[in-house]
Amino acid sequence: MTQVCSLPSSTADVNDTYNNKRLPKGIHIVGADNKSASKVGGMSNNETSTEAPWGYIYIQHMSAGTFEQKLETRKLEGDYKPKCFIHRTLHYKKKPNGKGIMKEEKPTISGLVFLQGTTNQLRSFLSLNFPKYYLVNNCSTGQAASIPDSxxxxxMKIMSEEPERITFLRDPFIKFAKDHVKLRVLTGIFKGREGYVVRVLRDRQLVMDFCGYAVAISNVHREDFEIAE
Incomplete structure (x- = not known):
């Protein structure tokens, strides 16, 4: 289940250090032993995309489904209608007959609703159709969050297929820079992205920047990394 939590200040195991910062053990860091070369040295994680960025709003989680339904069925003002993605989590409960367990998707308690469009487009759309909702700001810049489509x-793929892998943290992303080495992912779905491998909920997870907030991704032990600092 995806959770929202805070981390204690000591979060990672220590294997070695780089510039007096911890290197996590249990993952493969290419080049850290000076025997293997970087696979994507210099890769930028600021890929260009022709698709519009995304903003998001907070809605009480019980109302998120209603918002999505209104977006699909209600006659809306204006010419613009954004794509909508609601962060959901899996819940398990007994079947009505008491035999077996069934899975059920529900909007997460954090009530995250993502809308695709530029900040101006989304502000105008919300003002015309859902005036009680406002775009959430990037906690680092104080401006409306704008998430690249890339x-x-x-x-979205992970939140749709394996939502239990993602944990939204209350701590700002910058908190993790103090004691951890920034790493770049070389393989897998987040190839080219940067973050810190940190122990979260007894598991080493990749903590990434998400509009100034920290988001932890589990099950990254098989990926390759390189030092990004």
Whole structure:
């Protein structure tokens, strides 16, 4: 289940250090032993995309489904209608007959609703159709959050197929820079992205920047990394 939580200050195991910062053990860091060369040295994680970025709003989780339904069925003002993605989590409960377990998807308690469009497009759309909702700001810049489509696509894929892998943290992303080495992912769905491998909920997870907030991705032990600092 995806959770929202805070982390204690000591979060990672220590294997070695780089510039007096911890290198996590249990993952493969290419070049850290000076025997293997970087696979994507210099790769930028600021890929260009022709698709519009995404903003998001907070809605009480019980109302998120209603918002999505209104977006699909209600006659809306204006010419613009954004794509909508709601962060959901899996819940397990007993079947009505008491035999076996059934899975049920529900909007996460965090009530995250993502809308695709530029900040101006989304502000205008919300003002005309859902005036009680406002775009959430990037906690680092204080401006409305704008998430590149190239970053949203892998997040949406995981949130749709394996939502239990993602944990939204209350801590700002910058908190993790103090004691951890920034790493770049070389393989998998987040190839080219950067973050810190940190122990979260007894598991080493990749903590990434998501509009200034920290988001942890589990099950990254088989990926290759390189030092990004």
């Amino acid at each position: 970053l949203m696509r892998p997040f």
